[in-house]
Amino acid sequence: MTFSRALTLSALIASTLTLSMQAAWAAQANIQADEQVIRKSLSQTMASLPIDTLTPTPVKGIYQITSQGQVAYVTADGNYLFAGNLLDLKNQVNLTEQVKNKERLAVLKTVPASHKVVYSADGEKKATLTILTDPTCPYCEKLHREIPALQKAGIEVQTILTPRAGAGSPGFVESSQIMCGKQQQADIDSAMARKPLTGAACQDAMINDNMQLAEKLGMSGTPYIILPDGSAVPGYRPAAALIAVVSGKANPAQLQ
Numbered sequence: 001m002t003f004s005r006a007l008t009l010s011a012l013i014a015s016t017l018t019l020s021m022q023a024a025w026a027a028q029a030n031i032q033a034d035e036q037v038i039r040k041s042l043s044q045t046m047a048s049l050p051i052d053t054l055t056p057t058p059v060k061g062i063y064q065i066t067s068q069g070q071v072a073y074v075t076a077d078g079n080y081l082f083a084g085n086l087l088d089l090k091n092q093v094n095l096t097e098q099v100k101n102k103e104r105l106a107v108l109k110t111v112p113a114s115h116k117v118v119y120s121a122d123g124e125k126k127a128t129l130t131i132l133t134d135p136t137c138p139y140c141e142k143l144h145r146e147i148p149a150l151q152k153a154g155i156e157v158q159t160i161l162t163p164r165a166g167a168g169s170p171g172f173v174e175s176s177q178i179m180c181g182k183q184q185q186a187d188i189d190s191a192m193a194r195k196p197l198t199g200a201a202c203q204d205a206m207i208n209d210n211m212q213l214a215e216k217l218g219m220s221g222t223p224y225i226i227l228p229d230g231s232a233v234p235g236y237r238p239a240a241a242l243i244a245v246v247s248g249k250a251n252p253a254q255l256q
Helices: 003-045 095-108 138-144 147-152 170-180 184-192 204-216 239-246
Strands: 053-056 062-067 070-075 117-119 127-133 155-161 224-226 232-234
Touching (some): 003 053, 003 062, 117 184, 138 184, 147 239, 170 184, 170 204
16 A cells, blocks of 8 residues: 555545534534423423433433333423333333333332342342232241242342332331331241231331332332343232243243
8 A cells, every 4th residue: 555545545534523523512412402492392381290311212302311210202302201111122121111120220229128028049049039019918927938938049139119009008007116126037938828927016107208219119019029131010929930030041021
């Protein structure tokens, strides 16, 4: 290659890189402009909506909003907002669920250890399941009886008491009693076995926090199981099915 040709090639490469950078800057500027419009519009029409994140989606002119663990979409002009699943048909991926899974894991990281009753894995811990549960829920009781099998499979189970009937309900009182005591695991085992609790109910504030947490996690009923990848499974599932999914031997979709 001659010196002049080398110079020409170098100039062409530099020009291409400059154009690419200019295009990227322009695209970023457009995104920032859209975000400003969206935030201004929503502040006027939905002032009570907290916006945790606002990001572009693969669909031109559509932006994704996350708000307290929930996901919605808004047009670039901020005039239209909608909720639902955004599906990547080509790759057969539910983009909304991917975001929700990450949001759930992020929310769970904020939960104080004192709000959980933890059943440790037998031997080496291979995975962790989080179960939002209610001591007066029949299907919660059924799932609770599966915990030893999960532990034996190397799965740690973190339970968070979230009474489905809300404040003042028997489940709320029992949850407060359990978390007030010094033997929380024994107390939750007793409650799940329909044995009466006699301790004081001194943790109403904690249970109220747990109920707010349940809302952020999208709980639709108890029990509510959150898998290691953040995906959620409402209702009872047998230990064998959960173990198969956690170990990678079954598809999580089989639990739905």
